[in-house]
Amino acid sequence: MSLPELETPAVVVDADILERNVTRVALLARERGVALRPHVKTHKIPEIAALQLAAGAVGITVATIGEAEVFVEHGATDVFVAYPVWFTAARADRLRALLDRARVAVGVDSAEAAANAGRFLSGAGVEVLVEVDSGHHRSGVLPGDVVRVAEAARGAGLRVAGAFTFPGHAYGPDAAAPAAHHEREALATAGTALRSAGFQVAVLSGGSTPSLAATEDDGATEVRPGVYVFGDAQQWELGHCAADEIALTVLATVVSAHPDRVILDAGSKVLGADRAAWATGHGRLLDHPDARLTAISEHHATVVGTGLPGLGETVRVVPNHVCTVVNLVDEVLVVRDGKVEGRWSVAARGRNS
Amino acid sequence: MSLPELETPAVVVDADILERNVTRVALLARERGVALRPHVKTHKIPEIAALQLAAGAVGITVATIGEAEVFVEHGATDVFVAYPVWFTAARADRLRALLDRARVAVGVDSAEAAANAGRFLSGAGVEVLVEVDSGHHRSGVLPGDVVRVAEAARGAGLRVAGAFTFPGHAYGPDAAAPAAHHEREALATAGTALRSAGFQVAVLSGGSTPSLAATEDDGATEVRPGVYVFGDAQQWELGHCAADEIALTVLATVVSAHPDRVILDAGSKVLGADRAAWATGHGRLLDHPDARLTAISEHHATVVGTGLPGLGETVRVVPNHVCTVVNLVDEVLVVRDGKVEGRWSVAARGRNS
Numbered sequence: 176m177s178l179p180e181l182e183t184p185a186v187v188v189d190a191d192i193l194e195r196n197v198t199r200v201a202l203l204a205r206e207r208g209v210a211l212r213p214h215v216k217t218h219k220i221p222e223i224a225a226l227q228l229a230a231g232a233v234g235i236t237v238a239t240i241g242e243a244e245v246f247v248e249h250g251a252t253d254v255f256v257a258y259p260v261w262f263t264a265a266r267a268d269r270l271r272a273l274l275d276r277a278r279v280a281v282g283v284d285s286a287e288a289a290a291n292a293g294r295f296l297s298g299a300g301v302e303v304l305v306e307v308d309s310g311h312h313r314s315g316v317l318p319g320d321v322v323r324v325a326e327a328a329r330g331a332g333l334r335v336a337g338a339f340t341f342p343g344h345a346y347g348p349d350a351a352a353p354a355a356h357h358e359r360e361a362l363a364t365a366g367t368a369l370r371s372a373g374f375q376v377a378v379l380s381g382g383s384t385p386s387l388a389a390t391e392d393d394g395a396t397e398v399r400p401g402v403y404v405f406g407d408a409q410q411w412e413l414g415h416c417a418a419d420e421i422a423l424t425v426l427a428t429v430v431s432a433h434p435d436r437v438i439l440d441a442g443s444k445v446l447g448a449d450r451a452a453w454a455t456g457h458g459r460l461l462d463h464p465d466a467r468l469t470a471i472s473e474h475h476a477t478v479v480g481t482g483l484p485g486l487g488e489t490v491r492v493v494p495n496h497v498c499t500v501v502n503l504v505d506e507v508l509v510v511r512d513g514k515v516e517g518r519w520s521v522a523a524r525g526r527n528s
Numbered sequence: 529m530s531l532p533e534l535e536t537p538a539v540v541v542d543a544d545i546l547e548r549n550v551t552r553v554a555l556l557a558r559e560r561g562v563a564l565r566p567h568v569k570t571h572k573i574p575e576i577a578a579l580q581l582a583a584g585a586v587g588i589t590v591a592t593i594g595e596a597e598v599f600v601e602h603g604a605t606d607v608f609v610a611y612p613v614w615f616t617a618a619r620a621d622r623l624r625a626l627l628d629r630a631r632v633a634v635g636v637d638s639a640e641a642a643a644n645a646g647r648f649l650s651g652a653g654v655e656v657l658v659e660v661d662s663g664h665h666r667s668g669v670l671p672g673d674v675v676r677v678a679e680a681a682r683g684a685g686l687r688v689a690g691a692f693t694f695p696g697h698a699y700g701p702d703a704a705a706p707a708a709h710h711e712r713e714a715l716a717t718a719g720t721a722l723r724s725a726g727f728q729v730a731v732l733s734g735g736s737t738p739s740l741a742a743t744e745d746d747g748a749t750e751v752r753p754g755v756y757v758f759g760d761a762q763q764w765e766l767g768h769c770a771a772d773e774i775a776l777t778v779l780a781t782v783v784s785a786h787p788d789r790v791i792l793d794a795g796s797k798v799l800g801a802d803r804a805a806w807a808t809g810h811g812r813l814l815d816h817p818d819a820r821l822t823a824i825s826e827h828h829a830t831v832v833g834t835g836l837p838g839l840g841e842t843v844r845v846v847p848n849h850v851c852t853v854v855n856l857v858d859e860v861l862v863v864r865d866g867k868v869e870g871r872w873s874v875a876a877r878g879r880n881s
Contacts, residue, residue, distance in 0.1 A: 182881045238827045261783045314784035314791045430614040431667035438667045445880045448801040474591045528535045
């Protein structure tokens with residue numbers, strides 16, 4: 176089956192490009208001397224995690240206990256839940272059930288959350304990493320508060336393994352280098368403070384595809400990029416991937432044509448609605464680099480550009496933020512050399528808790 | 529099980545409020561003398577469609593053949609696919625398979641699409657409505673081109689039943705009344721032109737929850753609102769629903785607290801990422817009307833406001849655009865008087881083609 180015969184919209188992964196992305200970043204991490212623990216929330220697909228682990232990843236990163244459950248079920252043995260999980264009895268039971276089969280670490284960013292986690296998980300063997308705010312100002316404590324939280328965690332019967340941060344402020348024009356600097360600086364500060372307070376610091380974990388190429392290696396012992404496996408329009412626009420490194424596209428059909436625009440049968444229910452303030456559109460077309468998705472609704476995308484295809488023709492849409500696209504579909508089509516060679520189930524789709 | 533014991537994030541539907549919304553709009557349509565054909569893309573839940581039909585809806589509206597398949601499977605017998613469907617052989621076969629069990633109409637907005645549909649469906653009994661652009665400038669032809677498209681459809685062996693429009697430009701401050709005027713005017717113009725050209729015009733169909741309350745009834749024979757069953761932050765901000773008419777919320781837990789903000793465990797993977805230029809945030813809290821979700825990522829929402837709940841407490845988030853929320857989850861919890869009374873499967877989730 177060649178691509179133009181597929182029903183659209185369809186989420187399509189180019190296996191060759193994906194494999195090259197997996198290899199490239201594994202080598203980069205090796206050259207830099209940092210462990211690679213890719214964030215699998217980007218793809219939610221066990222087959223891709225297996226490729227990453229085979230290429231040398233030390234384990235995986237997830238965002239939720241639900242994602243951890245899926246990947247442990249599929250064989251993952253070393254999982255970091257990079258999130259300040261608030262435990263309930265039910266959620267702690269779910270985590271405890273994983274500990275027979277995997278090393279599991281979770282995030283913590285307050286003494287209260289540490290005490291709460293300890294009520295359910297004291298002595299269970301779960302590790303915690305203190306989340307540090309390196310400038311994104313989302314969750315995480317300021318570097319000066321890391322020891323206080325770590326001591327609360329230790330006091331609650333949890334094993335403190337180190338610290339982590341997510342430099343989300345790396346997503347923007349010219350933002351990656353300064354954010355990478357903040358990231359490494361915050362981790363170095365946290366590491367020094369923890370060691371001074373008597374903690375053994377096994378892990379100082381940084382994140383993000385944009386900050387991956389940072390040449391400043393002091394601080395992080397591991398990195399947690401996610402998007403690099405697929406690329407997306409955000410990374411393309413920010414210069415963190417090239418067009419020929421984009422492995423995931425959404426095949427769409429032109430269903431309506433007008434002198435100033437064409438309309439595609441892919442909207443926010445398959446492309447996601449992420450649009451950063453600096454983005455030039457709601458997405459782009461891989462084969463028409465000057466085109467932009469100027470408007471999007473649930474099942475329509477309005478495309479403006481030159482030389483656009485006509486009614487009934489198909490295009491490859493590059494979504495703005497690929498992590499939210501994969502979470503919208505139950506499976507992706509795997510293509511190689513323009514032919515469909517299989518389907519992968521998005522096994523952790525919708526595992527938000 | 530009371531709500532605070534639920535694992536979060538959880539999508540929760542208040543059955544009493546939902547039922548009141550269904551009844552209120554059914555009565556409104558009856559008073560105005562227009563048929564009600566609710567758009568079920570908002571909820572994708574057969575149980576809710578059944579409530580709408582029981583309250584007097586003449587049929588349902590869907591966006592895709594895939595949605596039509598799910599609702600016909602669950603008993604719908606009168607379905608309008610309000611979309612300019614571009615048919616392939618496979619898609620035409622799927623539509624044809626529905627025609628034994630349901631009256632089905634589809635949209636068309638060009639002579640080329642009409643000819644294409646006719647190649648596969650000539651004489652099959654499917655009805656078409658010509659889509660008119662009433663000012664949203666997405667799909668649809670200008671009112672002056674309606675007859676040309678209708679004649680192409682008739683020439684291709686399709687049964688022309690009338691015209692439809694979606695006044696999407698009604699979504700904005702003070703935009704509903706002028707957009708409703710455009711909607712009714714476009715439908716009236718289309719109806720007159722079609723009748724003059726010898727077509728029997730059974731249906732002139734308008735849309736949208738914002739334009740629902742338009743007092744100008746000339747033009748439309750039916751209306752296709754969707755969001756009214758649930759309400760959302762967009763409708764709340766635009767004054768098209770009150771806080772006590774919001775039937776769907778996302779229960780979330782405060783997982784991180786800071787002097788200037790709290791962080792919830794609900795992000796774009798359960799709330800969606802829709803944010804119109806005029807919106808005051810990425811969503812709101814039902815019980816804290818002054819609070820705003822000022823930032824959102826996949827599993828975090830940053831909330832700013834006064835008197836916010838603390839670590840471990842739960843809140844009810846009102847998402848900006850409810851249609852995209854339901855499409856993210858496999859089921860919703862149904863509550864009445866604060867108790868969970870069941871779960872509904874989002875049977876048409878992800879049916880984008």
